[in-house]
Amino acid sequence: MLGIGVFLAGGHAGSMAQAQSADAAAETSEASEVEIIKTHGYSYFGNLSYPADYPHFNYVNPDAPKGGEISLALSGTFDSMNPYTRLGRAGALSTVMYESLLGQVLxxxxxxxxxxxxxxxGLLAESLEYPVTKDWVIFHMRPEARFSDGTPVTAHDVAFSHNLLLDQGLxxxxxxxxxxxxxVEVLDDHTIKFYFAEGxxxxxxxDQVGTVPVWSKAWYEETGARLDESRMEISPGSGPYMLEEADPPRRITYKRNPDYWGWDLPINKGRHNFDRIRLDYFGNSDSAFAAFRAGEVTFRTESDAKQWASFYDFPAIEKGWVKREELANGxxxxxxxxxxxxxxxxxxDRRVREAVALGxxxxWTNKSLNFGLYxxxxxxxxxxHLEAQGVPEGEEKAFLxxxxxxxxxxxxxxxxxxPHVSDPDRLVTRKTLRQAMKLLDEAGWPVGADGKRQNAKGEPLRIDFLxxxxxDASDRALAENYISNLEKMGIDARLEIVDAAQYTKRERDRDYDLVFDGYPALTGTGTGLAQRFGSEAAEYSLFNPAGLASPVVDEIIEKSLLTESQEEEDMTVRALDRVLRHEFFVLPTGYAPDYWVAYWDMYGxxxxxPPYALGALDFWWYDAEKAAALKSxxxxx
Structure with missing residues (x-):
């Protein structure tokens, strides 16, 4: 209609065309004045520690030998090699074959x-460019990148993978x-552009589009496989490791791909050093530990404080065959x-949560069960520096x-x-019980004639701990003692111990009152905060096991995303920490301050x-001379 109108306007058509031409020229001029950043890596504020010609990361051993095997014991089972579906139990490390435009740790x-x-x-991408406004990003891919079946990795595969996650992902x-x-727009076989919404x-x-795993479009189209189905068959990946064997429920083995296209990239120097990564599954944690002691598996990250303190005294330790280290975790x-x-x-009612937390x-748990190590x-x-402390002041107070x-x-x-501080020598004190009982009374759960708490309808206060x-045995002991304290408050508390398959299903369905789980630490802002703490997906998000839905939290996250300096961002994250703690949906049970690792002395x-990753499967290596000594x-x- 606009074209017809201009044509019928006769004498006005020329002036309107001139005006349109001027507008277009102004837009082109304005667009050309927007600074375009071209770079080999990405950080939100543009501060990259490694230059474009970096030879390798500073912490790796660039001359690390390639070879050997590292094996780990896991408790549980698996019945799928597709980690992107809610169905089944995916095998460990089942994402290891797939790479992204920007590199991620193994x-x-x-x-x-x-x-x-x-x-x-950059990994699959050798460079990227974007305007300072970050309205879009273009990735220039490495043309030499190949899937393990020899076919090239192209921008078409990247676009397909992005859309597959939208259509069939969580x-x-x-x-x-x-x-x-x-x-998303494929500009040519090795160039792809993503557009970001206005406002x-x-x-x-x-970083979101740069870290999407890239799958083979041809394989999915040829096989008809879906991302949301549980299956053992997998698509070829472009990464340094390939699946060698998946034998449910016993074992998974990944082998290093000798024909991997990216061995000489600076991002890969000194990394991906093992010929094989073997994962053996056992029925429970005791069997898994026994396999390590016997040398059936060779590396172990310990999470059980009691085990770390008391059970690493077997002959292989005494002979120096097994090394035991506490490595700093930054x-x-x-x-x-x-x-x-x-x-x-x-x-x-928050008062009920507070009362239950006092149990x-x-x-006592740290001293009696965890040897004071947590x-x-x-x-x-x-x-x-992001931890909220004291009463809010200054900018944080004004923000709130x-x-x-x-x-x-x-x-x-x-x-x-x-967390409240209690007596290390008594499981529960009278003072703590009085505090908890007062809160329960106020919340409408008085003690009935049978000594059990009930509401005005006569319904018991029942809590199921899944x-x-x-x-680990220490987790079970913690839960049993915790349940004992809740029972002393008059709560009908029950510990439900179920097998791995049931546990996975019930956790996904959020079929529990209490569960061992948690949330990642706050390290900065990002849209992932909305998935973990936001209201929109609270009813079904697997990343939000409490189902937290708070308008205050939503608004803080939204405003945090709009901050324009590191200082402002940090302030909003501190405010978020403060409000999350007020919502009170996680009862922290303690953590190991360092990595506790034990391994048969054949690794370096x-x-x-480095401070931010243990990296045993990423940048450790096999020492053939030490391995030969152990074998002899x-x-x-």
Whole structure:
């Protein structure tokens, strides 16, 4: 209609055309003035520690030998090699074959590079470019990249993988990404452009599209496989490892691909050193530990404090065949422990959650069950500059007061929640019981004639604690003692121990009142915060086991994403930590301050270790000379 109108306007057509031409020229001029950043890596504020010509990461051994095998024992089972579906139990490390445009640490644990935070470097992409406004990003891919079947990795595969996650991936992920990334465009076989929605924060957009695993479009189209189905058959990956064997429920073996296309890249120097990574599954944690002691598996990361303190005295340790090390962990501890299901009717009232929390005595548990080796999490950013402390002041106070959502008054007038301190010599004290009982009385759960708490309808206060049969013995002991204290309060508390398959299904369905779980530590802002703590997907997100849904939290996350300086971002994250602690949905049970590792003395690792990843499967290596000595001594086969 516009064209017809201009044509019929006769004498006005020329002036209108001139005006349109001028507008277009102005837009082109304006667009040309926007600075375009071209780079070999990405961080939100543009501060990269490694230059474009970096030879390798500083912490790796670039001359690390290639070869050998590392084997780990796992408790539980698996029946699928597809980790992107809610169905079945996926095998460990089943993402290891797949790479992304920007590099990630092996199997997605820890940081890459492991000596820096919030920096990423090109892997499938040799470079990227984006305007300072971050309205879009273009990735220039490495034409030499190949899948393990020899076919090239192209921009078409990247676009296909992005869309496959939206169509068949987790609902919470797909809904969040669709709103932020409305369009992807393949410019040529090795160039791809992502467009970002207007009017939203530019946080976590470039890194989001840069870390999507890339799958073979041809394989999916030829096989008809779906991302949301449980299956053993897998698509070829482009990574340094390939699946050699998957024998459910006993074993998975990955082998290093000798024809891997990326061995000479700086990002890979000194990494991916083992010829094989073998994972053996056992029925429970005791059997898994016995396999390590016998030398059937060769590396172990210990998580059980009692075991670490008391059970590493077997002959192989005494002979020096097995090394036992405590390696520094520079990452803040995750907020893990006992998670409250906020969807349970009994936990709608915060006072009930507070009372139930008083049933856990960290000091006694740490002394009696964990040999004093654990430390207690205070916040979602324990021990970092992002931890909220004291009563809010200055910019943080002004920020909180400016929220549109209704903020509980105590957030502004009181220091943030911290775990209560109790008696290390008694499982529960009378003072603690009185505090808890007073809260339960106030919440409408008085003690009935039978000594059990009940509401006005005569319904008992019933709490089910779900636990896996594969849990460490110390976790089970913790849960049993905790249940005992809840019973002393008049609560009908029950520990439900179920097998691994049932546990996985019930946890996914959020069929519990209490469960061992948790949330990652707060290290900065990003759209992932909305998946973990936001209201939109709270009913079904697998990343939000408590089902937290808070308008205050939503608004803080939204404003945090819009911050324009590191200082402002840090302030909003501290405010988020403060409010999350007020919501009170995780009861922290303690953490090991260091990595506890034991291994048969045939491996080497960097000295010193980088702060942000253990990296045993990433940048450790096999020492053939030490391995030969162990074999000649009859220590290992």
């Amino acid at each position: 199997a997605g644990s820890g940081a890459l590079p492991a000596d820096q935070e919030d920096e990423m470097y 609902k919470s992920y797909a809904e969040a990404v669709r709103k932020r990334i409305p369009k 939203i924060s530019r946080r976590s957009l470039i 990452q803040p501890p995750a907020m893990t422990g006992i998670v409250f299901n906020l969807g349970s009717d009994v936990f709608k 856990f005595n960290f000091e 430390e207690q999490q205070r916040s979602f950013a324990t021990g970092t 007061e400016g929220l549109a959502a209704e903020l509980p008054e105590t957030v502004l007038t009181e220091a943030p929640w911290e 636990a896996s049969a594969n849990a 690792h960097p000295e010193p270790q 001594a009859g220590a290992v086969r």
